[in-house]
Amino acid sequence: MTEVSLLSLVKSYGGAPALRGISLSVGHGQFVSLLGPSGCGKSTTLRCIAGFEEVTDGRILFDGKDISRKLPEKRDIGMVFQSYALFPHLTVAQNLAFGLEMRKVPKAQIAERVARTLDLVQLTPYAERYPKALSGGQQQRVALGRALVIEPAILLLDEPLANLDAKLRDEMRGFIRDLQKRVGITTIYVTHDQNEAMTMSDLVVVMFDGAIAQAGTPEEIYNTPSTEAVARFVGNANILDLPAANPGAGTIDLTLPGGASLTIPAPEKPAARLGIMARPEQIALTGAGQGHLGGRVTRRLFGGGYIDYEIATDFGVLAVQTPANVLADEGQAVGLLLDPARLWPVARDAAA
Amino acid sequence: MRLAEALLALFRVLVYIFLLAPIAVVVLASFNAGNFLTFPPQGLSLRWFVTFLQNDVFIDAIVYSAVLAALATAVSLVIGTMAALYYVRHAGKEAETVRVLLLLPLILPEILTAIALLFFFYQIGVGLEHRIALFTGHVLMTLPFVFLNVTTSLQGRDEACELAARSLGASRMTAFRRVTLPLIAPGLATGGVFAFIISFDTFGISFILKGTGSAPLPIQLYDYLRFNFTPEAAAVSTVSIIFTLAAVVVADRLFGRKG
Amino acid sequence: MSRRRPLLLIAPAAALIFFFVMLPYINVLVMSLRMPGSEGKPFDPGFGFEAYAQFFTQDYYLSALPHTLWLGIITTAVCLLLGYPLALHIATASRRWRGILYGIVLSPLLVGIVIRSYGWTILLGNTGVINKTLKDLGIIVRPLKLMYNDFGVVLALAHVFLPFMVLPLLSSLQGIDPAIGQAARSLGASRLTVFRRVTFPVSMPGVQSGCILVFVLAISSYVTPALIGGMRVKTTTILVVDALIDQFLWPFGSAMAFVLALSAGLIVIAFAMLTRMKWK
Ligand SMILES: Nc1ncnc2c1ncn2[C@@H]1O[C@H](COP(=O)(O)OP(=O)(O)OP(=O)(O)O)[C@@H](O)[C@H]1O
Ligand SMILES: [Mg+2]
Numbered sequence: 001m002t003e004v005s006l007l008s009l010v011k012s013y014g015g016a017p018a019l020r021g022i023s024l025s026v027g028h029g030q031f032v033s034l035l036g037p038s039g040c041g042k043s044t045t046l047r048c049i050a051g052f053e054e055v056t057d058g059r060i061l062f063d064g065k066d067i068s069r070k071l072p073e074k075r076d077i078g079m080v081f082q083s084y085a086l087f088p089h090l091t092v093a094q095n096l097a098f099g100l101e102m103r104k105v106p107k108a109q110i111a112e113r114v115a116r117t118l119d120l121v122q123l124t125p126y127a128e129r130y131p132k133a134l135s136g137g138q139q140q141r142v143a144l145g146r147a148l149v150i151e152p153a154i155l156l157l158d159e160p161l162a163n164l165d166a167k168l169r170d171e172m173r174g175f176i177r178d179l180q181k182r183v184g185i186t187t188i189y190v191t192h193d194q195n196e197a198m199t200m201s202d203l204v205v206v207m208f209d210g211a212i213a214q215a216g217t218p219e220e221i222y223n224t225p226s227t228e229a230v231a232r233f234v235g236n237a238n239i240l241d242l243p244a245a246n247p248g249a250g251t252i253d254l255t256l257p258g259g260a261s262l263t264i265p266a267p268e269k270p271a272a273r274l275g276i277m278a279r280p281e282q283i284a285l286t287g288a289g290q291g292h293l294g295g296r297v298t299r300r301l302f303g304g305g306y307i308d309y310e311i312a313t314d315f316g317v318l319a320v321q322t323p324a325n326v327l328a329d330e331g332q333a334v335g336l337l338l339d340p341a342r343l344w345p346v347a348r349d350a351a352a
Numbered sequence: 353m354r355l356a357e358a359l360l361a362l363f364r365v366l367v368y369i370f371l372l373a374p375i376a377v378v379v380l381a382s383f384n385a386g387n388f389l390t391f392p393p394q395g396l397s398l399r400w401f402v403t404f405l406q407n408d409v410f411i412d413a414i415v416y417s418a419v420l421a422a423l424a425t426a427v428s429l430v431i432g433t434m435a436a437l438y439y440v441r442h443a444g445k446e447a448e449t450v451r452v453l454l455l456l457p458l459i460l461p462e463i464l465t466a467i468a469l470l471f472f473f474y475q476i477g478v479g480l481e482h483r484i485a486l487f488t489g490h491v492l493m494t495l496p497f498v499f500l501n502v503t504t505s506l507q508g509r510d511e512a513c514e515l516a517a518r519s520l521g522a523s524r525m526t527a528f529r530r531v532t533l534p535l536i537a538p539g540l541a542t543g544g545v546f547a548f549i550i551s552f553d554t555f556g557i558s559f560i561l562k563g564t565g566s567a568p569l570p571i572q573l574y575d576y577l578r579f580n581f582t583p584e585a586a587a588v589s590t591v592s593i594i595f596t597l598a599a600v601v602v603a604d605r606l607f608g609r610k611g
Numbered sequence: 612m613s614r615r616r617p618l619l620l621i622a623p624a625a626a627l628i629f630f631f632v633m634l635p636y637i638n639v640l641v642m643s644l645r646m647p648g649s650e651g652k653p654f655d656p657g658f659g660f661e662a663y664a665q666f667f668t669q670d671y672y673l674s675a676l677p678h679t680l681w682l683g684i685i686t687t688a689v690c691l692l693l694g695y696p697l698a699l700h701i702a703t704a705s706r707r708w709r710g711i712l713y714g715i716v717l718s719p720l721l722v723g724i725v726i727r728s729y730g731w732t733i734l735l736g737n738t739g740v741i742n743k744t745l746k747d748l749g750i751i752v753r754p755l756k757l758m759y760n761d762f763g764v765v766l767a768l769a770h771v772f773l774p775f776m777v778l779p780l781l782s783s784l785q786g787i788d789p790a791i792g793q794a795a796r797s798l799g800a801s802r803l804t805v806f807r808r809v810t811f812p813v814s815m816p817g818v819q820s821g822c823i824l825v826f827v828l829a830i831s832s833y834v835t836p837a838l839i840g841g842m843r844v845k846t847t848t849i850l851v852v853d854a855l856i857d858q859f860l861w862p863f864g865s866a867m868a869f870v871l872a873l874s875a876g877l878i879v880i881a882f883a884m885l886t887r888m889k890w891k
Contacts (some may be wrong), residue, residue, distance in 0.1 A: 050515070051518075071518075071523070072518040072519055073518050073527075077519050078519065079516065081515070083510050083512050085515065085516040087516075087531055088513075097515065102520055102522050102526065112485045146516070147519075308561075339503070360696060363696060368697075368712075371715055371718065371719060371770065372768065373734060374727055374733070376726065377730050377731055377734055378722075378726055400689075431624050432624065434619075434621070434624065435624035436620055437620050438620035438621040439619075439621075452625075454624060456628055457628075457632060461830075461848070461872075463634075463832075463848055463851075464851075465632065467865075468632075468638060468639045471638055471639060471642055471861065472631070472635035475638065481789050492632065495624065499624075549720075553722070553724065553726075555725055555833070556834075559834075560834070570723050570724070570725040570726075570834075572822070573725050577729055587731075589726040592722075592723060593722055594719045
């Protein structure tokens, strides 16, 4: 178990910055996800930690020791690649043994540890197969096993589920999470799928354009995003331009169109323009003329256990998600009820 | 439409015949029992192969060419593979420059390269002594073929495999030996066979840089053909063709089906 | 991971190319500017355009240049004409046939250039296979002149370099998704239209590199014109080798080689510009 700290990591490729000062600390045995859109620098961060990229500036500490100049093979990491990168000319067992051979572990011990790890990733019957002859999910588990068998200080995974179909992805998600908890290894996980990040992580780090936009628990990221961009990236978000007055003392007052007013917590950082975020499932439908806002249903999408509504209001079209038993027809006038405790002020994007 | 397609098919067959005819004719001629290159052959016989086997000049030439080709191939394989690794994995922005440089010996007229080398070696005072110039020329001629083949097989391989090996504790060298090398072995084999054949058959470089004494096979054959018309040359050619075919088959058996 | 280490990978190849290709070629250029030698010496001290003057004032040498370039252009055209249908055929053939046809196209490469040229002398000679057969069939009385002339040289050159046309064509054609052709036809295009509007334009890079490769190889080849043309077809390349190797005229031969390279370069550039303007 190892503690990982990134201290203002900067990486540029011939002048073009890919990382602009990443600072992050990951505690013993924590599962951290790097989440962000394509090209935001998630893989680059991981490759810097693994040692495949030389950092332009900043430091990487493992348990307080600076390892930013160490060769990748000296860093004691386990890495799982999106393409799995299994050695095609070696059997499953040989793939797992590779890292132990590099560490000059005695033969008998290698066999034993490989067997134990095969068991862990549930691949014992496939030990003598070549990677070609395995399904995607099995290959995935070989990659995991190969990274774990060396008992590395930390485990790095770069979009390991991206090549799997939806059902298998859900299965593997649980498998990886359980395995990580059981082994208790510090893990950094890269994904652009917010669902994956939310369900698996202790800590979610949202990145945009080479910088960290917000780091927090999945609940924090989802319920109290710091900016509009974060709010929109992790889940669906309605952002309302409500006139706000700030009486100080950590709260702000909102005035609703009907004249009613709400008091909600103030943002930590002052922002040029504030918007009020309400998640679709945090808005309730009531009869026309009731609630905080009025609107008209423009679309209704049945989703099984829930219904997604789109409702035209004075604040634009809002997304509302209700339990499946709340019914309103398309074209029907409805009232919207906001939950003051769940409204959250976010800094609006400059462009918006 | 039908007619046009039939004509096109006929045309293609003719072109395939065109490609094979001169080679087939040489092989057939080598089994000719007659004294001259007559066609159709006046009976089948192996007499010209016997004549050839008793002719030290050609035997020497074949051995000389084979040794030269083997050495040149060995050197090219090392240098070319290193260059291919650099080109595929590390070159970045200079990649195009590297590629053009490595392919220069292929793009530039061989005979002109030979002449340029001749002057150069004379002017640095080495001349054609010790066959250094000839050997250098052969390495140059074979290098692009190793480079091209290894490059192709490297590009077909996921770099992540090498990185995975590094993350598992393998040094750069070990990762190359244990992971990259086995994966690109087919490319190396193809490149090696190409290099061997090119060196075995190349004319311009050998012609200009051979110096005195024994000469590679194509040169002996050329000298012979200028004044002689017996089927012995055909026998020599047939043996040379069998030589190259054997190299291809062996390499294919060893590496072709794997990976 | 230091940045210096990978450079070691490229160092040997770079050194080889620099010292044994680039420097020697520059040396040839310098040599062409030296004074032609007297009294059996390859060159005299001093620099000037003497060698170029000699070349441009001797009709025997000068007239070979356009002839050589012309042979190169014709050979290239013949290769394109013969090679394109082959490449198209191979690109669309079934997997198994593709291997076999590919082998046939590559087979000339496995056989030395001397042997291939020799094969053509057996075929084209006055008493060669073709003339003999035609005579036996009573079609001709006196042998056709197939060798020791431009016809024979172009035929043999086309054979020798055809693989260099087919290979680039093939690699550009194989990049075409068959679905594109099917899509085009479903939109109502005829086969010919698909070829004209889709296949040919997409294969243009292959046509370009194939043509350039064959042209350069053809004008600078030595054995084939020497064996098939006898001493009757004089190409600039043959004259260059004569001048340099047999007559020891280093500056003169270098100047001639340089003029050949320069004019070939101009033709290649003109060709590249013409085809690009049309297709890009
Ligand atoms: N070797 C490189 N040379 C130049 N630029 C690079 C290189 N590698 C990455 N970049 C750039 O750095 C930025 C971050 O890339 P990175 O691969 O980290 O993105 P990512 O967040 O992993 O995206 P994805 O979700 O698509 O994998 C991108 O703009 C990319 O173009
Ligand atoms: Mg990535």
